[in-house]
Amino acid sequence: MSFDTPPAAGCRDAPILKQRGQHEVFCGLTGIIWLHRKMQDAFFLVVGSRTCAHLLQSAAGVMIFAEPRFGTVILEETDLAGLADAQDELEREVARLLTRRPDIRQLFLVGSCPSEVIKLDLARAAERLTLTHSPHVRVLNYSGSGIETTFTQGEDACLASMVPTLPETDARQLMLVGALPDVVEDQALELLAQMGIEAVCVLPTRRRDDPLSVGPNTVFALTQPFLGDTLTALERRGARHLPAPFPFGEQGTTAWLRAVADEFGVDDATFERVTAAPRTRAARAVTQAAETLAGKSVFFFPDSQLEIPLARFLTRECGMTAIEVGAPFIHKSIVGPDLELLETGPQLAEGQDVDCQLDRCRAARPDLTVCGLGLANPLEAEGLATKWAIELVFTPVHFYEQAGDLAGLFSRPLRRRAALRLEAAE
Numbered sequence: 059m060s061f062d063t064p065p066a067a068g069c070r071d072a073p074i075l076k077q078r079g080q081h082e083v084f085c086g087l088t089g090i091i092w093l094h095r096k097m098q099d100a101f102f103l104v105v106g107s108r109t110c111a112h113l114l115q116s117a118a119g120v121m122i123f124a125e126p127r128f129g130t131v132i133l134e135e136t137d138l139a140g141l142a143d144a145q146d147e148l149e150r151e152v153a154r155l156l157t158r159r160p161d162i163r164q165l166f167l168v169g170s171c172p173s174e175v176i177k178l179d180l181a182r183a184a185e186r187l188t189l190t191h192s193p194h195v196r197v198l199n200y201s202g203s204g205i206e207t208t209f210t211q212g213e214d215a216c217l218a219s220m221v222p223t224l225p226e227t228d229a230r231q232l233m234l235v236g237a238l239p240d241v242v243e244d245q246a247l248e249l250l251a252q253m254g255i256e257a258v259c260v261l262p263t264r265r266r267d268d269p270l271s272v273g274p275n276t277v278f279a280l281t282q283p284f285l286g287d288t289l290t291a292l293e294r295r296g297a298r299h300l301p302a303p304f305p306f307g308e309q310g311t312t313a314w315l316r317a318v319a320d321e322f323g324v325d326d327a328t329f330e331r332v333t334a335a336p337r338t339r340a341a342r343a344v345t346q347a348a349e350t351l352a353g354k355s356v357f358f359f360p361d362s363q364l365e366i367p368l369a370r371f372l373t374r375e376c377g378m379t380a381i382e383v384g385a386p387f388i389h390k391s392i393v394g395p396d397l398e399l400l401e402t403g404p405q406l407a408e409g410q411d412v413d414c415q416l417d418r419c420r421a422a423r424p425d426l427t428v429c430g431l432g433l434a435n436p437l438e439a440e441g442l443a444t445k446w447a448i449e450l451v452f453t454p455v456h457f458y459e460q461a462g463d464l465a466g467l468f469s470r471p472l473r474r475r476a477a478l479r480l481e482a483a484e
């Protein structure tokens with residue numbers, strides 16, 4: 059099917075099953091794992107409990123041995139008793155940290171469930187600490203708590219906290235919003251440059267001093283679908299959102315680039331010249347990786363908010379059928395263009411009531427279930443093939459050159475199953 063022919067009936071107005079109940083998701087602290095790699099002079103200081111420190115340790119895996127730029131100040135019982143002392147202690151800890159690590163230029167105080175429950179005012183702490191440590195270090199604050207945030211929303215909260223501090227500009231420019239791996243970001247910038255779109259900045263920047271500003275002539279395109287608060291914060295600064303399908307797969311990338319190209323008046327011939335070769339490469343890579351996927355069904359548990367664009371990719375480019383597409387939140391102003399391209403049929407679900415959803419999944423017996431680590435092995439034991447959703451956030455998957463790898467992430471569990479079955483039969 060060609061991208062130029064949207065389905066006769068897309069999912070933009072399809073009914074959404076709203077679920078409330080037991081959740082099986084990460085909290086927003088996990089965003090620190092990829093954000094600290096992206097922002098090379100930032101440090102993320104979680105103000106939380108031992109539980110939060112354990113979460114970061116287990117989610118970061120071997121990364122914790124590489125002197126990472128994140129850590130946890132543990133709230134002790136004495137802190138819980140006297141809040142004033144907790145503020146003083148936090149200031150002492152920060153001073154100690156900054157003396158030891160002069161390479162740090164931005165410090166994020168990251169709120170957690172415990173710091174929120176005891177109403178520790180981290181926003182004020184950040185203000186006070188900025189006064190103490192500026193101009194060398196800027197201190198910001200956001201919440202990554204499980205009460206307020208789900209998984210990738212941690213990145214949203216972090217980026218949104220930076221927007222009010224950005225310098226003002228009147229320049230006509232494009233801002234790419236979302237933390238992409240450096241190699242993917244470079245590919246995107248190169249494609250835009252080849253089309254003559256050079257005034258481009260990226261939020262977040264790799265280093266604090268890299269150019270980044272915002273204003274009424276800034277147009278921004280999201281590269282990740284979970285950035286609702288950042289979108290609102292940018293609009294508050296006068297910038298304008300450019301709605302587009304997300305750059306997953308050959309078709310998604312082309313549609314995303316098309317939206318940007320149209321906004322900046324790039325002519326068709328230039329667009330064609332720049333995109334033709336990488337499009338062909340991407341389409342070929344997807345076809346190869348998708349051999350195992352064609353005709354198979356997929357069921358998404360809610361996890362990262364990437365579910366709707368990925369369902370669009372898997373159904374349109376890999377020949378899969380979506381049974382249910384669950385997402386923690388569905389912002390139609392953000393995923394609307396992807397919903398339009400997703401053929402009606404799958405059940406859309408927002409939020410989670412995990413037991414009911416497991417019942418639906420077992421009844422449907424999908425060929426592939428996309429879910430978190432907590433559900434993956436139990437479902438495998440029940441004979442269902444699963445794909446861990448977290449990998450989709452850690453692995454380079456956007457734009458043309460990664461389109462084949464993206465399809466490969468979904469086909470691998472099915473290939474592995476087939477290989478194991480063969481081995482067992484031998």
Ligand code: SF4
Pocket residue numbers: 085086087106107109110111113169170171172202203204205
């Ligand atoms: S922030 Fe809340 S949900 Fe996340 S690890 Fe800490 S206590 Fe658990």
